Amino acid sequence: MNNKRVVVFRKEHFNAAHRLNNPLWTIEENKKIFGRCNNEHYHGHNYELIVQVTGEIDPETGYVIDMKILSNLIEIEILNRFDHKNLNLDTVEFKNINPTAENIAVVIYDLLRNKLNASLELKIRLYETERNFVEYPA
Amino acid sequence: MNNKRVVVFRKEHFNAAHRLNNPLWTIEENKKIFGRCNNEHYHGHNYELIVQVTGEIDPETGYVIDMKILSNLIEIEILNRFDHKNLNLDTVEFKNINPTAENIAVVIYDLLRNKLNASLELKIRLYETERNFVEYPA
Amino acid sequence: MNNKRVVVFRKEHFNAAHRLNNPLWTIEENKKIFGRCNNEHYHGHNYELIVQVTGEIDPETGYVIDMKILSNLIEIEILNRFDHKNLNLDTVEFKNINPTAENIAVVIYDLLRNKLNASLELKIRLYETERNFVEYPA
Amino acid sequence: MNNKRVVVFRKEHFNAAHRLNNPLWTIEENKKIFGRCNNEHYHGHNYELIVQVTGEIDPETGYVIDMKILSNLIEIEILNRFDHKNLNLDTVEFKNINPTAENIAVVIYDLLRNKLNASLELKIRLYETERNFVEYPA
Amino acid sequence: MNNKRVVVFRKEHFNAAHRLNNPLWTIEENKKIFGRCNNEHYHGHNYELIVQVTGEIDPETGYVIDMKILSNLIEIEILNRFDHKNLNLDTVEFKNINPTAENIAVVIYDLLRNKLNASLELKIRLYETERNFVEYPA
Amino acid sequence: MNNKRVVVFRKEHFNAAHRLNNPLWTIEENKKIFGRCNNEHYHGHNYELIVQVTGEIDPETGYVIDMKILSNLIEIEILNRFDHKNLNLDTVEFKNINPTAENIAVVIYDLLRNKLNASLELKIRLYETERNFVEYPA
Numbered sequence: 001m002n003n004k005r006v007v008v009f010r011k012e013h014f015n016a017a018h019r020l021n022n023p024l025w026t027i028e029e030n031k032k033i034f035g036r037c038n039n040e041h042y043h044g045h046n047y048e049l050i051v052q053v054t055g056e057i058d059p060e061t062g063y064v065i066d067m068k069i070l071s072n073l074i075e076i077e078i079l080n081r082f083d084h085k086n087l088n089l090d091t092v093e094f095k096n097i098n099p100t101a102e103n104i105a106v107v108i109y110d111l112l113r114n115k116l117n118a119s120l121e122l123k124i125r126l127y128e129t130e131r132n133f134v135e136y137p138a
Numbered sequence: 139m140n141n142k143r144v145v146v147f148r149k150e151h152f153n154a155a156h157r158l159n160n161p162l163w164t165i166e167e168n169k170k171i172f173g174r175c176n177n178e179h180y181h182g183h184n185y186e187l188i189v190q191v192t193g194e195i196d197p198e199t200g201y202v203i204d205m206k207i208l209s210n211l212i213e214i215e216i217l218n219r220f221d222h223k224n225l226n227l228d229t230v231e232f233k234n235i236n237p238t239a240e241n242i243a244v245v246i247y248d249l250l251r252n253k254l255n256a257s258l259e260l261k262i263r264l265y266e267t268e269r270n271f272v273e274y275p276a
Numbered sequence: 277m278n279n280k281r282v283v284v285f286r287k288e289h290f291n292a293a294h295r296l297n298n299p300l301w302t303i304e305e306n307k308k309i310f311g312r313c314n315n316e317h318y319h320g321h322n323y324e325l326i327v328q329v330t331g332e333i334d335p336e337t338g339y340v341i342d343m344k345i346l347s348n349l350i351e352i353e354i355l356n357r358f359d360h361k362n363l364n365l366d367t368v369e370f371k372n373i374n375p376t377a378e379n380i381a382v383v384i385y386d387l388l389r390n391k392l393n394a395s396l397e398l399k400i401r402l403y404e405t406e407r408n409f410v411e412y413p414a
Numbered sequence: 415m416n417n418k419r420v421v422v423f424r425k426e427h428f429n430a431a432h433r434l435n436n437p438l439w440t441i442e443e444n445k446k447i448f449g450r451c452n453n454e455h456y457h458g459h460n461y462e463l464i465v466q467v468t469g470e471i472d473p474e475t476g477y478v479i480d481m482k483i484l485s486n487l488i489e490i491e492i493l494n495r496f497d498h499k500n501l502n503l504d505t506v507e508f509k510n511i512n513p514t515a516e517n518i519a520v521v522i523y524d525l526l527r528n529k530l531n532a533s534l535e536l537k538i539r540l541y542e543t544e545r546n547f548v549e550y551p552a
Numbered sequence: 553m554n555n556k557r558v559v560v561f562r563k564e565h566f567n568a569a570h571r572l573n574n575p576l577w578t579i580e581e582n583k584k585i586f587g588r589c590n591n592e593h594y595h596g597h598n599y600e601l602i603v604q605v606t607g608e609i610d611p612e613t614g615y616v617i618d619m620k621i622l623s624n625l626i627e628i629e630i631l632n633r634f635d636h637k638n639l640n641l642d643t644v645e646f647k648n649i650n651p652t653a654e655n656i657a658v659v660i661y662d663l664l665r666n667k668l669n670a671s672l673e674l675k676i677r678l679y680e681t682e683r684n685f686v687e688y689p690a
Numbered sequence: 691m692n693n694k695r696v697v698v699f700r701k702e703h704f705n706a707a708h709r710l711n712n713p714l715w716t717i718e719e720n721k722k723i724f725g726r727c728n729n730e731h732y733h734g735h736n737y738e739l740i741v742q743v744t745g746e747i748d749p750e751t752g753y754v755i756d757m758k759i760l761s762n763l764i765e766i767e768i769l770n771r772f773d774h775k776n777l778n779l780d781t782v783e784f785k786n787i788n789p790t791a792e793n794i795a796v797v798i799y800d801l802l803r804n805k806l807n808a809s810l811e812l813k814i815r816l817y818e819t820e821r822n823f824v825e826y827p828a
Contacts, residue, residue: 005552006516011545015819017707017734017776022198033199035206041776044707044734046819054552060436061447062514067546068449086707086731100200102144121552129705129736131149132205138143138192138259153405155293155320155362160474171475173482179362182293182320184405224293224317238476240420267291267322269425270481276419276468276535281690282654287683298750309751311758330690336574337585338652343684344587376752378696397690407701408757414695414744414811429681431569431596431638455638458569458596460681500569500593543567543598557828558792563821606828612712613723614790619822620725673828 003056008064010051012074014083017044018099021088042086047104048127049078051112055120065120077111101128105136141194146202148189150212152221155182156237159226180224185242186265187216189250193258203258215249239266243274279332284340286327288350290359293320294375297364318362323380324403325354327388331396341396353387377404381412417470422478424465426488428497431458432513435502456500461518462541463492465526469534479534491525515542519550555608560616562603564626566635569596570651573640594638599656600679601630603664607672617672629663653680657688693746698754700741702764704773707734708789711778732776737794738817739768741802745810755810767801791818795826 019042020034030038037043051074055064085091087099093107105126113122127133157180158172168176175181189212193202223229225237231245243264251260265271295318296310306314313319327350331340361367363375369383381402389398403409433456434448444452451457465488469478499505501513507521519540527536541547571594572586582590589595603626607616637643639651645659657678665674679685709732710724720728727733741764745754775781777789783797795816803812817823 004516004520004550006519007549007552008516009547009549011547013819015733015735017732020200024198033204036774039774039776039780041779042707042732042734043705043774043776044732044736045705046734046736057514057516057520060438062434062512062517064516064548066447084726084729084733086729086733089731090729098200100195102142102146102195102202103200105144106142106195129703133147133149134202135145135147136142138145151405153319153321155318158476162474171480174360177360177362177366179365180293180318180320181291181360181362182318182322183291184320184322222312222315222319224315224319227317228315236476238471240418240422240471240478241476243420244418244471267289271423271425272478273421273423274418276421280654280658280688282657283687283690284654285685285687287685296752300750309756333652333654333658336576338572338650338655340654340686342585374752376747378694378698378747378754379752381696382694382747409699409701410754411697411699412694414697427681429595429597431594450636453636453638453642455641456569456594456596457567457636457638458594458598459567460596460598498588498591498595500591500595503593504591543565556792556796556826558795559825559828560792561823561825563823609790609792609796612714614710614788614793616792616824618723 003059005054005056006064007052007054008067008070010053010067010070010074012049012051012071012079014047014049014079015044016047016082016085016087017042018087018094019043020098020100022098042088045128047082048133049074049108050125050127051108052123052125053116053120054123055117073112073115077115078108081111101126101132101134102136105134109136141197143192143194144202145190145192146205146208148191148205148208148212150187150189150209150217151184152187152217153182153184154220154223154225155180156225156232157181158236158238160236180226183266185220186271187212187246188263188265189246190261190263191254191258192261193255211250211253215253216246219249239264239270239272240274243272247274279335281330281332282340283328283330284343284346286329286343286346286350288325288327288347288355290323290325290355291320292323292358292361292363293318294363294370295319296374296376298374318364321404323358324409325350325384326401326403327384328399328401329392329396330399331393349388349391353391354384357387377402377408377410378412381410385412417473419468419470420478421466421468422481422484424467424481424484424488426463426465426485426493427460428463428493429458429460430496430499430501431456432501432508433457434512434514436512456502459542461496462547463488463522464539464541466537466539467530467534468537469531487526487529491529492522495525515540515546515548516550519548523550555611557606557608558616559604559606560619560622562605562619562622562626564601564603564623564631566599566601566631567596568599568634568637568639569594570639570646571595572650572652574650594640597680599634600685601626601660602677602679603660604675604677605668605672606675607669625664625667629667630660633663653678653684653686654688657686661688693749695744695746696754697742697744698757698760700743700757700760700764702739702741702761702769703736704739704769705734705736706772706775706777707732708777708784709733710788710790712788732778735818737772738823739764739798740815740817741798742813742815743806743810744813745807763802763805767805768798771801791816791822791824792826795824799826 020037087094158175296313434451572589710727
């Protein structure tokens with residue numbers, strides 16, 4: 001008999017500053033498209049991050065993945081990198097990528113995907129505010 | 139290389155009165171099936187609406203869709219139509235459709251589907267209360 | 277030694293329709309002051325109610341008041357009266373009182389105050405929406 | 415024309431004690447893997463349960479399933495069985511199954527699946543804490 | 553000029569098992585008063601704890617109290633003592649005190665009061681569930 | 691007869707970048723006290739703001755204060771000033787004041803106090819994160 005496949009979710013958060021800007025555009029184009037999010041001195045968010053891992057229940061532990069291990073992995077790979085940082089200035093990941101919620105979710109996915117066993121599926125949900133959030137992959 | 143597909147979510151809310159009733163049934167049948175929700179003088183809810191749009195990240199903006207545009211669209215098509223309204227009496231959409239959460243979600247989907255680019259997938263989640271909610275399409 | 281004084285809180289909710297209107301004003305005055313809340317066909321809310329009772333811990337039970345008793349009291353006095361009702365049409369309490377959040381809180385306070393032991397202090401918090409709420413007495 | 419397929423969700427909760435333990439392991443192995451969750455005297459949680467049912471809208475009622483019926487079913491099958499219980503000691507379901515969130519979700523799924531019409535799809539989401547939750551089936 | 557007095561709040565949580573019981577009563581009396589909370593094998597909760605400290609803003613730091621210091625204090629004094637524990641069996645504090653939310657709040661207050669500078673006022677809010685919570689002192 | 695005194699609350703939010711720093715201290719002292727919050731490139735938050743106004747119910751409207759008027763006042767005085775801004779660089783208010791949650795609450799209080807009728811009491815609650823928040827005046 002196959003083991004049951006279950007999705008497990010771990011919620012973490014980090015606080016960061018960012019600015020939306022396309023360096024190939026003029027100042028006016030950036031202001032028009034990104035509005036207040038283009039503020040040259042940055043603004044910030046409390047990002048809520050939900051990491052979703054799908055796999056089979058291990059019959060010995062009853063776990064898909066030990067939440068302590070998953071939580072530690074998120075801390076090392078994501079929170080230490082982005083928490084209390086300016087995403088545009090303090091990180092290599094967003095040197096050439098606009099730190100929209102969409103792009104941040106893709107970057108987080110790629111960072112965690114490299115560290116997770118290939119047998120586990122991964123999905124990222126990221127809340128920029130309570131009312132604006134994204135999920136990747138679709 | 140294809141662009142990444144991401145789901146974006148926008149949360150809005152509206153407050154409305156409604157009454158569940160099937161005009162083809164007797165008063166007794168309506169009371170039996172719909173209970174307190176059949177109250178002839180209506181009751182009401184704070185509806186929480188989450189509009190979910192799936193598409194590719196635009197490499198120039200980093201957006202699937204500009205949240206300000208999506209928020210404005212929801213305001214024009216949904217909130218202006220239903221907020222602070224009596225769904226049964228004040229709207230054409232529910233003249234002949236029972237305003238259950240299921241049917242409201244389908245109506246909202248149809249209204250927004252007409253206005254969104256065909257390349258974008260759409261899904262509606264509607265909270266009637268914190269404990270009762272629906273999603274369409276399945 | 278005196279027993280410790282503690283505040284206990286019980287959260288309940290009810291869904292109701294209402295309309296804000298002052299019958300002594302003209303239609304235009306009502307529209308100007310109450311805006312969309314004056315809609316003649318009513319709108320509605322999920323009201324979140326927090327009943328706050330302050331008193332001494334009973335050394336035998338460790339309770340200020342048994343939450344099951346408090347919850348039953350709220351159900352009988354408040355929920356049965358207002359849940360799934362039209363506050364303007366279906367209740368005697370708001371026949372001559374405008375059902376603003378402020379006035380609803382005062383009415384709920386008076387209904388519960390009559391039923392609670394005089395040694396217990398009472399306060400009502402009422403959420404009309406997540407963003408608009410009131411407390412009585414001040 | 416086919417009826418629309420909609421997902422409906424009902425949120426309930428129960429409070430229970432549990433302990434994670436594999437009887438085939440030594441005390442040291444259990445402590446190493448399950449950490450504080452292995453505490454021999456148990457600890458506990460407020461479990462938030464979201465039951466998700468997918469089916470066609472009934473054109474007569476506008477419902478996929480009457481939420482009162484679904485809520486009663488959850489009360490009878492799940493809450494009466496697990497609420498205010500010690501999952502390890504007071505239930506037959508977890509006599510030989512480790513009560514991880516993953517396994518609890520599978521058990522709840524199986525209990526409800528037996529009672530729901532075969533035409534309805536079922537999914538269970540279970541929050542052990544606000545930050546740790548699971549979904550079954552994947 | 554006096555410094556401004558501000559209240560600061562820090563939210564933490566712990567998970568614990570407990571049982572309500574008065575050893576001076578008969579089994580029947582305990583069942584009658586405490587109902588399901590008297591279950592001899594315990595049940596449990598995710599306790600949400602809000603520690604509220606009032607004092608003057610330090611003009612050098614802009615803080616009433618450094619939240620990292622307050623958070624560490626709560627971890628050492630409260631979480632290490634009660635998290636993932638059986639309050640009745642694993643703690644000295646509730647050997648002879650019934651672990652109602654009221655009594656837990658008083659115990660937490662006394663533990664923290666001893667460690668905080670006397671110039672700071674302290675208040676404890678404890679959520680046993682989302683719907684039942686207490687505050688001490690009144 | 692006196693009119694009833696009620697507290698009304700309005701919740702708003704703004705997103706901002708900030709940095710904690712005391713210019714009279716060395717770099718090392720700032721790092722020691724403010725830790726990651728001292729990051730020279732700023733970080734940010736979704737600030738949740740609850741404005742609490744206490745006064746008598748106006749017998750004509752049933753309002754303490756019209757929530758639309760209060761919401762507009764908060765938008766003009768607070769959100770337009772701080773939303774999507776860098777508090778340290780983009781505002782005159784925090785040119786010489788460290789933007790801790792405590793100090794932000796005092797500044798918001800002072801800005802709104804000037805605009806509110808003197809008969810109304812005012813209190814500010816500000817959430818920097820879900821777990822760290824402040825209230826002023828105490």
